[in-house]
Amino acid sequence: QENITYQFPDVIERCRSRIRARQAIVECEAVAVDPDTGDMLPFQELMHRRRKYEIEKAAELYPVSLFFFDALLIDGDELIDRPLLERRSMLGEIIDQSEDMSLTRAIEVSDCETLDKYMLKAVEDGCEGVIVKDISPRSVYMAGARGWLWIKYKRSYVSKLTDTLDLVVIGAFYGKGKRSGKFGTVLVAAYDKDADVFRSICKVGTGFKDEDLDKLTEMLKQMIIPHKPPRVDSVMEPDVWVTPRLVLEIVGDEITLSPVHTAAFGKINKDAGLAIRFPRFTGRYRFDKSPEDATTVDEVIEMYKSQLKTIQPREEVEPT
Helix, strand or coil, X not given: CCCCHHHCHHHHHHHHHHECCCCEEEEEEEEEECCCCCCECXXXXXXXXXXXXXXXXXXXXXXXXXXXXXXXXXXXXECCXXXXXXXXXXXXXXXXXXXXXXXXXXXXXXXXXXXXXXXXXXXXCCCCEEEEECCCCCCCCCCCCCCCCEEEEEHHHHCCCCCCEEEEEEEEEECCHHHCCCEEEEEEEEEECCCCEEEEEEEECCCCCHHHHHHHXXXXXXXXXXXXXXXXXXXXXXXXXECCCCEEEEECCEEEEECCCCCCCCCCECCEEEEEECCEEEEEECCCCCHHHCCEHHHHHHHHXXXXXHCCCCCCCXXX
16 A cells, blocks of 8 residues: 655644644545635645655645544544544544644534535535434444445435536636636536527536646637627626537536526426536537537426436435
């Protein structure tokens, strides 16, 4: 197993100076953060620290925040046979917490609805989901095996959208922080065959690698026009409008009603259109498709109806 301690001199110093214990075995997650905005970044950003030279510079360019979630031993006191809440309480007592070093956020829940809301909030904040942990007296630390004491609950587990969509870029938004100077988000649309119009369906800012954003910005700059294209129907206004030409493959969690987007507006609900929830770029540019070959509004409506048919009654879960 590779020892990568040398890649994180800042983490070493932080732990030495801000863990109030002579000896401790603790567990935490090191998460890359945007130095300008503080937003969490994909795990892959930590790969920039793999270089063996200029480590201090890499640490400055790619800072990490530490999120502690368990303690196995503190000053000779072995904790693995103690319940989770007791271990977490003792962990909180030795961590000098701040913005870049803290305990993981956690709430106690006793019903599925509260859990769902918390998971969705975590996803909105840039997380993949949450870990649900048993807090009963039996919640001892089990090395190498979570069993049913820990359960991952990720957004992909509740996705109802099983197919990808080919959508047309109709506008773009400038990025912030690390993405400044290039487009960081695009506004995309489905094609309405009957009206020969492209109707907005969502903004997409997730799934793009750095090289994608460079490529996307270069392509879209050639398509910028000073006003909304005549064949575009969108209430949302991007920073720039572009000629509907580029088609991207998009995946999402589900199709939902939206008062903001115009795709299928009034077809399902008189006051709403349809939108893709948690849309993500798959990495595939559909250069083989013309804008008129993109996913149509009628297809989106069928996907929405099909999605409703597949929803099954939720199985009751006994709170722990």
